[in-house]
Amino acid sequence: MGILEGKRILVAGVTMDSSIGFATAKFAQEQGATVLISNFGRALGITRRIAKRLPTEPPVLELDVTDDSHLAALPEAIREHVDGLDGVVHSIAYGNPETLLGGKFLEGPWDDVATAMRVSAYSLMSLANACRPLMASGGSVVGLTFDATVAWPAYDWMGVAKAGLESCARYLARDLGPEGIRVNLVSAGPLRTLAAKAIPGFTELEDMWTTRAPLGWDNADQEPTARAVCALLSDLFPATTGEIVHVDGGFHAMGA
Numbered sequence: 342m343g344i345l346e347g348k349r350i351l352v353a354g355v356t357m358d359s360s361i362g363f364a365t366a367k368f369a370q371e372q373g374a375t376v377l378i379s380n381f382g383r384a385l386g387i388t389r390r391i392a393k394r395l396p397t398e399p400p401v402l403e404l405d406v407t408d409d410s411h412l413a414a415l416p417e418a419i420r421e422h423v424d425g426l427d428g429v430v431h432s433i434a435y436g437n438p439e440t441l442l443g444g445k446f447l448e449g450p451w452d453d454v455a456t457a458m459r460v461s462a463y464s465l466m467s468l469a470n471a472c473r474p475l476m477a478s479g480g481s482v483v484g485l486t487f488d489a490t491v492a493w494p495a496y497d498w499m500g501v502a503k504a505g506l507e508s509c510a511r512y513l514a515r516d517l518g519p520e521g522i523r524v525n526l527v528s529a530g531p532l533r534t535l536a537a538k539a540i541p542g543f544t545e546l547e548d549m550w551t552t553r554a555p556l557g558w559d560n561a562d563q564e565p566t567a568r569a570v571c572a573l574l575s576d577l578f579p580a581t582t583g584e585i586v587h588v589d590g591g592f593h594a595m596g597a
Contacts, residue, residue, distance in 0.1 A: 344373075344576075345372040345428075345571060345574060345575055346372070346373030347373065347374075348373070348427040348574065348575070349374070349426050349427050349428070350366075350369050350374045350376050350377070350426070350428040350574060351376075351379065351428070351472065352369070352376060352377070352378045352379070353404060353430060353432060354379065354432035354434075355379070355380060355388055355391070356380055356384050356387055356388060356391075357391060358391045358394050359534055359563070360534050360563070361485055361529065361532065361534060361563050361567060361570075362430065362432030363391065363394075363395075364563035364567035365430055365567040365571060367395055367396065368564065368567040368568060368570075369567075369571050370396045371396060372571055372575075374428075374571075374574075375423055376395070376397075377419060377423070378400075378401055378402070379401065379402040380401070381405040381408075381411070382405065385403055388401055400421075400422045402415070404418075406433055407459055407464065412467055413471070416471065419472075420475070425475045425476065425478070426472055427476070427478075427481070427574070428480055428483070428574035429468060429469065429476075429480070429482045430482075430485075430574070431464070431465050431468055431469075431482065431483070431484035431485065432484075433461070433464055433468075434460065434499070434503075435457060435460040435461060436456075436457035436461065436498055436502060437456070437457070438540060441499065442495060442496065442498070443542050444494075444495060445497060445498075446498060449497065449498045454501075457498055457499060457501075458501075458505055461502035461503065461505070462503075462506040463505075463509070465482075465484050465509050466509055466513060468482075469517065469522070469524065473517070473520070476520070476521075476522055478521065479522055480521070480522050481523045481525070481578075482513065482522060482523070483524075483527060483570050483573045483574055484506060484510055484526045485526065485527055485528075485566075486503050486506055486507055486527070486528045487500075487528060488503075488587070488589070489503040493546060494545045495540055495542030495546065496546070499540075506526070507526060510524050510525065510585075511583045515583070518582055523578070524582055524583065525573045525583070525585070526586070527566055527573065527586050527588055528585050528588065528589065529588050530560070531543065531550060531560055532560050532561070532566070533560045533561050547560050549592070550592055553595050554589065554591055554592040555594075556590040556591050557590055558589065565588050566588045569586050569588045
């Protein structure tokens with residue numbers, strides 16, 4: 342029996358089969374979960390196609406986390422498939438690569454910064470709040486971050502957005518804990534996802550891991566990250582919340 346046997350999980354933000362969200366949905370199914378996935382806009386058609394590559398084709402919901410009407414309709418949309426949720430995965434982030442990434446920190450326009458903060462950080466609260474009515478017996482919310490404790494080459498305003506996400510997770514852990522809902526993040530090393538490919542200078546980040554991660558690092562392997570997410574979704578961490586679990590080959594613990 343898998344660690345997610347009988348669990349009902351929403352993985353929000355699945356686009357390509359190279360994404361962490363897809364790997365999480367796959368491993369969750371393999372561990373016994375009933376999985377729903379979501380996306381929106383032009384990417385929704387891609388998500389519907391790649392959903393067929395999962396072990397069991399899951400329902401695909403349309404969800405734009407910046408659209409209040411989508412968030413309000415989410416509980417009813419989910420209830421068409423399951424009678425509640427035990428876990429939610431926030432695999433959502435966006436920053437305009439032309440204005441916010443690749444050494445453009447000092448020129449980042451506020452409108453684009455505001456969008457990045459809303460999509461990448463504020464949406465964790467929006468999504469968790471929208472799913473609360475479905476988690477009456479408690480559950481687990483897990484988001485994905487990239488270590489925001491330091492300034493990275495090329496990452497610029499997305500680093501600021503991730504810092505906001507990490508702080509948001511702590512406040513959510515405080516406010517949702519009395520309802521039995523845990524909120525944690527997984528901080529992955531650099532992975533060759535669609536989002537990463539859009540970051541100018543991303544290879545500079547990847548190169549650092551080659552020599553400094555004591556366990557080594559495979560930037561094409563999303564499964565270790567997916568496994569950590571699913572562990573946090575399971576009942577194996579009943580008293581853990583407000584935490585950031587690093588899945589980066591040990592890079593974060595090393596000095597120069």
